[in-house]
Amino acid sequence: MTEAGTIQTPRTMRASVLVRPGTVEVQDVQVPVLNSHQVLVKISAVGVCGSDTHFFQEGHIGDMVVKEPLILGHESAGTIVAVGADVPADRIGERVSIEPQKPCRVCEYCKSGQYNLCPQIEFYAAPPIHGAFAEYAAIEADFAYPVPDHVSDEAAALMEPLSVAIATCRKAAVRPGARVLIAGAGPIGVLVAKVAGIYGAAEIVVSDPAPHRREFAVEAGATRAVDPMSGEPATAGPLFDVFVDASGAPAAIQAGIRAVKPGGRVVLVGMGADDVMLPVSLIQNREIELTGIFRYTNTWPMAINLVASGLVDLDSLVTHRFGLDNVEKALLTGSTDPHAIKSVILP
Numbered sequence: 001m002t003e004a005g006t007i008q009t010p011r012t013m014r015a016s017v018l019v020r021p022g023t024v025e026v027q028d029v030q031v032p033v034l035n036s037h038q039v040l041v042k043i044s045a046v047g048v049c050g051s052d053t054h055f056f057q058e059g060h061i062g063d064m065v066v067k068e069p070l071i072l073g074h075e076s077a078g079t080i081v082a083v084g085a086d087v088p089a090d091r092i093g094e095r096v097s098i099e100p101q102k103p104c105r106v107c108e109y110c111k112s113g114q115y116n117l118c119p120q121i122e123f124y125a126a127p128p129i130h131g132a133f134a135e136y137a138a139i140e141a142d143f144a145y146p147v148p149d150h151v152s153d154e155a156a157a158l159m160e161p162l163s164v165a166i167a168t169c170r171k172a173a174v175r176p177g178a179r180v181l182i183a184g185a186g187p188i189g190v191l192v193a194k195v196a197g198i199y200g201a202a203e204i205v206v207s208d209p210a211p212h213r214r215e216f217a218v219e220a221g222a223t224r225a226v227d228p229m230s231g232e233p234a235t236a237g238p239l240f241d242v243f244v245d246a247s248g249a250p251a252a253i254q255a256g257i258r259a260v261k262p263g264g265r266v267v268l269v270g271m272g273a274d275d276v277m278l279p280v281s282l283i284q285n286r287e288i289e290l291t292g293i294f295r296y297t298n299t300w301p302m303a304i305n306l307v308a309s310g311l312v313d314l315d316s317l318v319t320h321r322f323g324l325d326n327v328e329k330a331l332l333t334g335s336t337d338p339h340a341i342k343s344v345i346l347p
């Protein structure tokens with residue numbers, strides 16, 4: 001309820017609101033009211049994610065159901081324009097990248113550092129929590145990370161998918177010299193390839209049926225890109241230390257697991273079918289460690305350093321830009337333009 005240090009901010013803002021599956025509308029809505037340890041961010045750029053498109057088209061993801069009008073968008077950045085009473089006023093004017101989650105900070109998961117697993121977590125654009133396809137968004141002060149001036153607004157927004165890639169490579173324990181197989185060359189698969197290279201992977205093979213996505217993966221640092229439909233096995237040659245699924249395709253998950261060497265690791269990032277048949281005896285005989293990934297924890301400082309130092313180029317992911325009035329087009333570019341990689345909303 002506090003407005004300490006507020007520059008003049010309006011009471012209402014324009015936001016793109018999902019009013020029912022298949023319909024987004026620009027509406028005037030209330031600017032979020034800050035609690036004492038939050039900041040208000042004037043949004044400069046927001047990436048469009050497959051999950052936004054899924055909520056738009058289906059109205060739910062698994063048991064997360066959109067029951068009331070919802071502002072989508074969780075890959076966001078902007079400038080702090082107001083702070084809560086407990087936040088230093090000199091943060092006003094800072095350009096920040098938003099880690100779009102609010103854990104409870106006191107449960108066993110939060111206390112052990114696995115705050116992504118907090119049962120009370122609030123995450124942007126996961127109903128009923130509003131996201132950032134809007135002029136302003138509120139976030140806990142310590143989840144608004146300053147970015148250097150030379151990092152663009154769009155790159156600052158895309159720290160979010162980069163964070164998924166960092167969390168994945170950490171969990172996969174990618175080591176110098178490792179051989180890594182990745183299924184799916186969307187933004188996530190390509191960023192996993194990039195980060196795996198930075199972690200020292202010597203061979204990074206990416207599979208994707210889409211030719212331009214394979215090209216993009218190689219430009220981004222994959223050592224080889226293969227078409228899983230061509231009959232050319234991604235898995236020819238020695239087995240891999242790590243397999244990451246960033247496709248959600250059951251066939252890719254099954255083939256990938258078979259390509260992992262004894263003692264290797266499998267990380268499932270892609271969200272597709274809820275249930276997939278697994279080669280159980282192979283997993284047993286090879287003692288393969290298989291796990292999933294759910295977003296991220298403590299990745300923003302590394303993501304910002306990777307981008308600020310030039311090790312990761314997030315700007316090259318952006319293929320389309322839209323204003324708040326064209327969110328529907330932005331949500332559908334994945335299906336309307338085969339060359340689309342990442343669309344960004346500039347509110």
Ligand SMILES: NC(=O)c1ccc[n+]([C@@H]2O[C@H](COP(=O)([O-])OP(=O)(O)OC[C@H]3O[C@@H](n4cnc5c(N)ncnc54)[C@H](O)[C@@H]3O)[C@@H](O)[C@H]2O)c1
Nearest residue numbers: 184186187188207208246247248249252270271293294295
């Ligand atoms: N676990 C998490 O926290 C988390 C976070 C973000 C995204 N995701 C998920 O990660 C996945 C990737 O995200 P994205 O933004 O890159 O999505 P995307 O849809 O842009 O990319 C998926 C890619 O997989 C490819 N593909 C389809 N079938 C394939 C197959 N059989 N073999 C190899 N590739 C195949 C597609 O052509 C596409 O290029 C999505 O399922 C997304 O929902 C998960």
Ligand SMILES: [Zn+2]
Nearest residue numbers: 049050051075
């Ligand atoms: Zn996302």
Ligand SMILES: [Zn+2]
Nearest residue numbers: 104107110118
């Ligand atoms: Zn918690």
